[in-house]
Amino acid sequence: MARQQRGNSPRRATIRDIARMCGVSVQTVSRVINRRPDVSPETRAAVEAAIAQVGFQPSAVARSLVHQRSSTIGVIVAGLAYFGVSQTLNGITERSEASGYALLVKELANFETTDIVPVIEFLTAHRVDGIIFAAPELETNVRSVQAQLPAASPPIVFLKSEPSPNYTTIGIDNYAGGRQATEHLLALGRRRIGHVSGPLEWREARDRRDGWWDAIRTSGAAAGPRFEGNWSSASGRAAFEQMLTVQPDLDAIFVGNDQMALGVLHVANARGIRIPDDLAVVGFDGMAEAADFTPSLTTVNQPLRALGILAVEDLLAHLDDPDPRPARNRMLETELIVRESAPAPSARPSPAKLPPSPAVVRAPRP
Amino acid sequence: MARQQRGNSPRRATIRDIARMCGVSVQTVSRVINRRPDVSPETRAAVEAAIAQVGFQPSAVARSLVHQRSSTIGVIVAGLAYFGVSQTLNGITERSEASGYALLVKELANFETTDIVPVIEFLTAHRVDGIIFAAPELETNVRSVQAQLPAASPPIVFLKSEPSPNYTTIGIDNYAGGRQATEHLLALGRRRIGHVSGPLEWREARDRRDGWWDAIRTSGAAAGPRFEGNWSSASGRAAFEQMLTVQPDLDAIFVGNDQMALGVLHVANARGIRIPDDLAVVGFDGMAEAADFTPSLTTVNQPLRALGILAVEDLLAHLDDPDPRPARNRMLETELIVRESAPAPSARPSPAKLPPSPAVVRAPRP
DNA sequence: TTGAAAGCGCTAACAT
DNA sequence: ATGTTAGCGCTTTCAA
Numbered sequence: 001m002a003r004q005q006r007g008n009s010p011r012r013a014t015i016r017d018i019a020r021m022c023g024v025s026v027q028t029v030s031r032v033i034n035r036r037p038d039v040s041p042e043t044r045a046a047v048e049a050a051i052a053q054v055g056f057q058p059s060a061v062a063r064s065l066v067h068q069r070s071s072t073i074g075v076i077v078a079g080l081a082y083f084g085v086s087q088t089l090n091g092i093t094e095r096s097e098a099s100g101y102a103l104l105v106k107e108l109a110n111f112e113t114t115d116i117v118p119v120i121e122f123l124t125a126h127r128v129d130g131i132i133f134a135a136p137e138l139e140t141n142v143r144s145v146q147a148q149l150p151a152a153s154p155p156i157v158f159l160k161s162e163p164s165p166n167y168t169t170i171g172i173d174n175y176a177g178g179r180q181a182t183e184h185l186l187a188l189g190r191r192r193i194g195h196v197s198g199p200l201e202w203r204e205a206r207d208r209r210d211g212w213w214d215a216i217r218t219s220g221a222a223a224g225p226r227f228e229g230n231w232s233s234a235s236g237r238a239a240f241e242q243m244l245t246v247q248p249d250l251d252a253i254f255v256g257n258d259q260m261a262l263g264v265l266h267v268a269n270a271r272g273i274r275i276p277d278d279l280a281v282v283g284f285d286g287m288a289e290a291a292d293f294t295p296s297l298t299t300v301n302q303p304l305r306a307l308g309i310l311a312v313e314d315l316l317a318h319l320d321d322p323d324p325r326p327a328r329n330r331m332l333e334t335e336l337i338v339r340e341s342a343p344a345p346s347a348r349p350s351p352a353k354l355p356p357s358p359a360v361v362r363a364p365r366p
Numbered sequence: 367m368a369r370q371q372r373g374n375s376p377r378r379a380t381i382r383d384i385a386r387m388c389g390v391s392v393q394t395v396s397r398v399i400n401r402r403p404d405v406s407p408e409t410r411a412a413v414e415a416a417i418a419q420v421g422f423q424p425s426a427v428a429r430s431l432v433h434q435r436s437s438t439i440g441v442i443v444a445g446l447a448y449f450g451v452s453q454t455l456n457g458i459t460e461r462s463e464a465s466g467y468a469l470l471v472k473e474l475a476n477f478e479t480t481d482i483v484p485v486i487e488f489l490t491a492h493r494v495d496g497i498i499f500a501a502p503e504l505e506t507n508v509r510s511v512q513a514q515l516p517a518a519s520p521p522i523v524f525l526k527s528e529p530s531p532n533y534t535t536i537g538i539d540n541y542a543g544g545r546q547a548t549e550h551l552l553a554l555g556r557r558r559i560g561h562v563s564g565p566l567e568w569r570e571a572r573d574r575r576d577g578w579w580d581a582i583r584t585s586g587a588a589a590g591p592r593f594e595g596n597w598s599s600a601s602g603r604a605a606f607e608q609m610l611t612v613q614p615d616l617d618a619i620f621v622g623n624d625q626m627a628l629g630v631l632h633v634a635n636a637r638g639i640r641i642p643d644d645l646a647v648v649g650f651d652g653m654a655e656a657a658d659f660t661p662s663l664t665t666v667n668q669p670l671r672a673l674g675i676l677a678v679e680d681l682l683a684h685l686d687d688p689d690p691r692p693a694r695n696r697m698l699e700t701e702l703i704v705r706e707s708a709p710a711p712s713a714r715p716s717p718a719k720l721p722p723s724p725a726v727v728r729a730p731r732p
Numbered sequence: 733t734t735g736a737a738a739g740c741g742c743t744a745a746c747a748t
Numbered sequence: 749a750t751g752t753t754a755g756c757g758c759t760t761t762c763a764a
Contacts, residue, residue: 012434014741025751030743040749060491061430062741065756070427072470080456090446093473102488103471104438107459122468125426233658259655266658289625292599292632294660380757391735396759404733428757431740 074123091308178211236260440489457674544577556618602626
């Protein structure tokens with residue numbers, strides 16, 4: 001094992017060292033490094049030999065300084081521990097990697113962080129070529145971020161579902177997803193449909209709740225109970241237990257994410273509540289494990305990786321755009337995955353055909 | 367909404383612009399930026415006003431060039447979609463953020479990637495101050511990485527469990543964890559203990575299997591069947607189904623991770639196999655959701671976040687170290703979390719006291 | 733307290 | 749095919 005791990009002590013070779021070693025100018029070395037054609041084969045060989053010999057690596061820092069480009073995308077995240085966030089980051093890394101871009105990742109200390117200026121400034125100071133704001137959309141944070149954007153920032157894509165005329169956004173249609181889930185339950189003939197939501201500071205949580213609520217209202221069914229969790233399975237368990245005390249005759253429940261749904265299933269199994277006969281359950285996220293819950297979970301799949309991939313692609317496509325481009329807004333669709341916890345309506349005849357879902361109607365929400 | 371999202375078009379203000387605006391030298395501006403004391407209050411005020419006016423941000427790139435430091439840590443990951451990897455990254459971001467370090471993240475295209483040279487070179491070219499190699503440890507990759515380390519690389523910490531005299535490593539004791547799990551099952555009086563392993567190219571998978579195997583051998587019990595999964599719950603389901611055809615009278619099973627354990631529980635529940643009465647199950651990872659599996663899962667908890675945190679701390683503590691430091695090797699302990707799927711021995715009297723676990727004995731493995 | 737000069741490592745633009 | 753000059757934006761001497 002020849003080489004030791006080492007600090008920066010032995011001064012790193014520079015382009016000038018190589019030039020001296022070969023008796024050529026730095027320019028020639030630069031040409032070799034950048035695979036320019038206008039170098040004689042012999043010179044090229046000599047330079048390459050020298051480079052290999054001393055293990056020279058051109059400084060990307062110096063290059064960035066000259067080019068005013070870093071081949072780096074800044075990513076702002078929060079809550080990497082959450083399924084959605086980490087899946088999205090996964091898509092971002094995958095796609096940026098494929099185009100030779102590195103990621104400069106900054107994680108917000110907490111979700112409520114409204115002072116994002118230092119974070120953005122850190123990234124722009126590092127001259128990232130673009131920024132992806134992938135922190136969950138809270139009541140306050142995104143709007144304030146936008147208001148605070150420094151004058152000269154690179155292109156930025158917000159991963160949020162509220163479109164804006166001034167900023168590029170890519171989001172997932174959580175509202176439609178919530179409706180989709182609830183309409184599925186209605187189609188099953190269920191009429192007492194509860195909801196366990198995520199924390200309502202999260203826009204995702206509010207949108208899903210709104211979808212649930214509007215679907216119920218539209219159907220003419222009575223409002224069901226709603227309790228709030230914090231996305232964890234433990235909180236789903238707690239919320240469901242509370243809900244049972246309030247309304248024991250629930251016949252369906254739409255849960256804001258798959259993990260909380262796991263908690264619901266746990267309680268139901270423990271209490272002998274039969275799923276889906278006594279209680280139909282639909283989750284949200286589409287995590288792979290949901291297929292192996294007991295029983296397997298019907299859920300609304302989110303294209304989270306795609307979200308990350310599209311964000312990078314949008315950025316790459318518009319890196320060179322002149323100033324005040326029209327903002328691009330894009331919304332991705334969810335998809336219902338039907339499993340045992342809320343089977344297809346054909347499996348159990350639905351008592352009445354539901355009217356087709358009319359135009360969106362928003363109403364006061366529980 | 368005042369400011370528009372914009373490209374790089376309006377040339378970014380530099381320190382020189384500020385200097386001209388204030389009629390001072392660049393040096394003075396630099397002093398203000400760096401909060402040096404030797405600037406008159408009036409000058410400082412004027413400079414700060416100008417900076418605020420044009421939204422000037424000093425270029426971190428230029429600074430890095432001068433300082434030969436980037437306040438950036440390079441992270442090499444693979445399989446961000448996996449629970450362990452993402453949890454560890456979570457710890458890394460948290461800790462580095464706290465110290466003002468940014469993360470330059472590169473994801474390997476796939477696990478088998480043995481040619482990591484370009485990745486390392488990318489990071490060193492960007493003059494990261496340190497590198498954390500957080501890709502899962504495969505049969506081949508880590509060793510080859512170490513052999514290929516470029517001459518002048520910054521300090522590197524390998525997140526792997528095989529200690530090395532030449533490189534700093536931090537790992538989790540998967541072998542002990544596997545033993546721990548299996549000994550728990552033995553203490554429950556189980557004697558026909560199967561194992562669903564992860565892909566055996568992964569060192570984590572091999573170590574856990576070895577722990578299982580050695581615990582069984584040590585106890586004098588007969589070897590149980592072993593099947594290999596790919597960490598997913600679906601693969602756990604498939605592996606367990608195969609296992610049942612081979613050995614239907616299994617009374618316990620140690621599963622290489624919690625997700626595959628979920629698959630096992632799914633099959634058991636579907637077939638009416640009672641857990642833990644007919645079959646005791648122990649998983650590995652300690653993911654929070656395991657508490658809400660049906661039944662709740664006994665599992666071996668891994669300190670994954672701690673792993674990330676310690677990696678960063680090690681790096682930060684040794685950034686300025688001169689050359690060939692003695693390598694530091696560290697191993698973190700796992701912890702058994704006892705739940706319903708394999709309850710504490712007191713719950714059901716164990717037939718015989720097991721001898722205390724003797725020194726490690728490795729034997730040919732299934 | 734302030735400024736001038738040199739240089740970090742590289743590339744673009746113009747020589748030759 | 750190769751070299752020279754200038755400069756990217758900043759900080760570090762060293763002077764004044």
